[in-house]
Amino acid sequence: MKRRNTPTKEAVLSVITKAGQAMSQDAIEGEISIDINRATIYRVLNRFCEDGVLHKVIAEDGKQYFALCDGCDKTHQKHQHFHFKCTVCETLECLPNEVNFSIPRGYHVENVNCVLTGVCKKCS
Amino acid sequence: MKRRNTPTKEAVLSVITKAGQAMSQDAIEGEISIDINRATIYRVLNRFCEDGVLHKVIAEDGKQYFALCDGCDKTHQKHQHFHFKCTVCETLECLPNEVNFSIPRGYHVENVNCVLTGVCKKCS
DNA sequence: ATTTAAAAGCGACTATGTCGCATTATTAGG
DNA sequence: CCTAATAATGCGACATAGTCGCTTTTAAAT
DSSP states (O other): OOOOOOHHHHHHHHHHHHHTSBBOHHHHHHHOSSOOOHHHHHHHHHHHHHTTSEEEEEOTTSOEEEEEOSSOOSTTOOOOEEEEEETTTOOEEEEEEEOOOOOOTTOEEEEEEEEEEEEOTTTO | OOOOOOHHHHHHHHHHHHHTSBBOHHHHHHHOSSOOOHHHHHHHHHHHHHTTSEEEEEOTTSOEEEEEOSSOOSTTOOOOEEEEEETTTOOEEEEEEEOOOOOOTTOEEEEEEEEEEEEOTTTO
């Protein structure tokens, strides 16, 4: 199961990198220059998540957004920072703030999904 | 726009109360004794949210879960506590832990959606 | 009883995301 | 450089979640 380099992967990653914020599949499809199948985009994105290149955030609209991992290694890839979804410009960005929590004994946390919704700096 | 009491409303609220945890539309439809249309269930749930009776949580499956509000008045109904979604028993519960965060200047937060995913106490 | 408007039912519709299968293309090995 | 293996893509179909418009029903005020 070794990964191969394909134009599709490069195009997807380039779009997300250029955007500088989390993107949904449809946003990526809209921004990308070449024509890529929807299912393929999802597969590429999920593979990037497995590889620790991207992380997935579920916003309040129930959609999946994918953001670049910044300094996440494979072993310690819990993306425990807040995300901010602006209701005006519709963008979802990673905030530097870490999520701190303590959970009751016996619970085993595998994933953290924290999204703040409101109006971002630019739009207010 | 005054609210009316209907069997549907009572049935929905009773199911959620009895469950003691957040529920999705399909779970409610499955547990409920009378036959209620899907769209109606959503409308009832959203009305309860407007009235501050329930609050809505988006889990990692992208689905909406509705949980009873505990001590939330209408003016201060930010549900800034963590939620825990168990991947084994599939339930979503409210944790007592409050969400604490500080956001960069200029951002205006309207809603908080924090969900931890993993294995709950009972299932581990 | 009558009225009125909120609530429910019904059907249709729009995503979003996934899956299976056939086809294409990357990459390693000779 | 050619070939084989298999990862990646395209395509179609599908499942599910949630919404909307319109008609009908029903709660509740007068």
